[in-house]
Amino acid sequence: MDREPVRLARRLAAPGAGWTAEADAVVVGSGIAGLTAALRLRTRVPKVLLVTKGALASGSTVWAQGGIAAALDPADSPAAHLTDTLTAGAEVCDPAAVEVLVTEGPARVRELVALGADFDTGADGALSLTREGGHGADRIAHAGGDATGAEISRALVAQLDAVREDPGIEVIEHALVLDLLTAAPGPDGEPGPVCGVTLHVIGEGTRDGVGAVLGKAVVLATGGIGQVYPSSTNPAQATGDGLAAALRAGAEVGDVEFVQFHPTVLWLGAGVKGQLALISEAVRGEGAMLLDTEGVRFMPEVHPLAELAPRDVVAHAIVRRMAATGSDHVYLDARHLGVEFLRRRFPTIGERLLAESIDLTTDLVPVAPAQHYHSGGVVTDLLGRSSVEGLYAVGEVACTGVHGANRLASNSLLEGLVFARRAADDVAARVADGGLVQHEPVERAGEPALVAATARTRLQRLAQRGPGVIRSAEGLASAATALARIPVRAHEQPGVVAAPQTAEWETTNLHQVTTLLTAAAAERTESRGGHFREDHPVRDPAWRERLLARLDADGRLTTRRVPVG
Incomplete structure (x- = not known):
């Protein structure tokens, strides 16, 4: 039976802009990708404006424990490194993008060190390298044992703080980007080039409320979609803002069905919600067992790499084992690694567990899979360009093709670093040669959308039951039907409290x-990487393709399949 076409609004319901600012480039997000792009652009375009949803150091990068992968x-x-990445990506990575990642990655990591990032080193002063799931060599650089993301964020924020008074850069914190501004549509009715953003500023400062920032280019670095699910390792800010805004502006998105569920997230009971504590893959990399x-112990019979198999393999094995034993968790056992080693190597994880009265050195740690990373996003080329003129995407919000169906451990920080630099250099070159110019924004056609905040818990339950860890046609169809019934103009609905x-x-x-x-999970009728269908449990060679989607001029979701690479 043919499914009813999915239609989505092309803009949010919001007040008009009460103030306006201008910049040559607007960077949205302050994780490793956003900070790298902004710092690179600062000396290469006359004016760059960085917008971040919270404080500068509040993005997902801070929470990255394991490290950053590079052939050092x-x-x-x-x-x-390329071979391991392609293997983890389950045959749907873009090989050209992976080639860029692994060849440019070592130099980018060394540049981080030069900027002041303090990575762990051995007695000889060389970087200490370890191994994580899916890697065939020790190539994970880490800092503070298990605080790599926090150290990288600290170093980059320090670089930005040092130039805060520079008139060539402005930072707006505590600001939610609402929509991408687009120029007049073409003859086909599609939105024109992206020419800025609307945003809502909350908190202290000279600007507040809804405003508009005009820019010749917008670089999205907004992170992931973790809060789509009731439990995730992502921070509260990860509500898919950049992905949704790009979709509304007409950008093509891809690989969105590939959601990585981290196998070992601290399990504290069925009713616990929000951001959950991640037990880094590096713990298993050092020899912890499930x-x-x-x-x-069950992983040796599942995969030759046992606990170090790719994350989707480990997550699915855990789910099956939980079903077989009638349990809602399994255990991570690191006790045999020794008290001294565990306290030195994993101080942050150890402290977090002690806060829950669990001692990593003496106790079994209850764990279960939870949403961790989104391999899909706004489709870009090797320079970070999206399908819409003037719009770039880097980091987790982007779909470079590097990750395919399943991100290889610790490749995400590297991807943000490598492709943010490429995007920034391309923006700067095009601004300089007149390839990017300032367009005049116009309001996109169609009714705006607003969903009541009270619907969030229901949305998260639908995501868990539909496009969750294990999917089926029945569960996805039920979720799609329920999603379509949720009022999307709640501010106009009698009796509904929404504004x-x-x-x-x-x-x-x-x-x-x-x-x-x-919709994407329903269309891909196979199992591959982070997408597992219990009604289509095997990989189908006919689906060795990428699924791309976009909204047409009428807001209808359309999809197409394209060859890998």
Whole structure:
């Protein structure tokens, strides 16, 4: 039976802009990708404006524990890193994008060190490198044992703080970007080039409320979609804002069905919601084992790499083991690694567990899979350009093709670093040669959307039951039907308490992303990487393709399949 076409609004319901600013380039987000892009652009365009949803150091990068992957050991090679990445990506990575990642990655990491990032080193002063799931060599650089993201963020924020008074850069914190501004549509009715953003500023400062920033280019670096699900390792800000805004502006998105569920997230009971504590893959990389609730180690019989198999393999094995034992968790056992080693190597994880009265050195740690990373996003080329003129995307919000169906451990920080620099250099070159010019924004046609904030819990339940860890046609169809029934003009619905404000805007983004994710997961009738269909449990060679989606001029979601690479 043919499914009813999915339609989504092309803009959010919001007040008109009460103030206007201008910049040559607007960077949205302050994780590793956003900070790298902004710092690179600062000396290469007359004016760059960085917008971040919270404080500068509040993005997902801060929470990255494991490290950053790069072929830094003379015994390793970019070619080996490429092979491991392609294997984890389950045959749908873009090989050209992976080639860029692994060949440029080592130099970018060394530049981070030169900027002041303090990575862990051995007695000889060389970087300490370890191994994580899916890697065939020790190539994970880490800082503070298990605080790599926090150290990288600290170093980059320090660089930005040092130039705060520079008139060539402006930072707006605590600001939610609402929509991308687009120029007049073409003859086909599609939105014109991106020419800025609308945003809502909350907090202290000279600007507040809704405003508009005009720019010749917009670089999205807004992170992931974790809050689509009831439990995730992502921070509260990860509500899919950038992905939803790009979709509304007409940009093509891809690989959105591939959601990575981290296998080992601290399990504290079925009713716990919000951001959950991640037990880094690096713990398994150092030799920790997975045991079921009966004390049986089960991964060696599942995969030759056992606990270090790709994340989707480990996550699915855990889910199956939980079903077989009638449990809602398994255990991570690191006790045999020793008290001294564990406290030195994993101080942050150890402290977090002690806050829950769990001692990593003496106790079994209850874990279960939870949403961790989105491999899909705004489709870009190797320079970060999206399908819409003037719009770039970097980091987790982007779909470069690097990750394919399943991100290889610790490749995400590297991707943000490598492609943010490429995007910034391309923006700067095009601004300088007149390839990017300032367009006049116009309001996009169609009715605006607003979903009541009270619908968020329902949305998250639908995501869990539909495009969750294990999917089926029945579950996805049920989720799609329920999503379509959620009122999307709540501010005009009698008796509904809803108004254009942050909670409603975030919930509207979550609704659109969940709808998109559900549609893509329903269309891919196979299992591959982070997409597992129990009614199509094997990989289908006919689906060795990428699924791309976009909204047409009428707001209808359309899809197309394209060859890999």
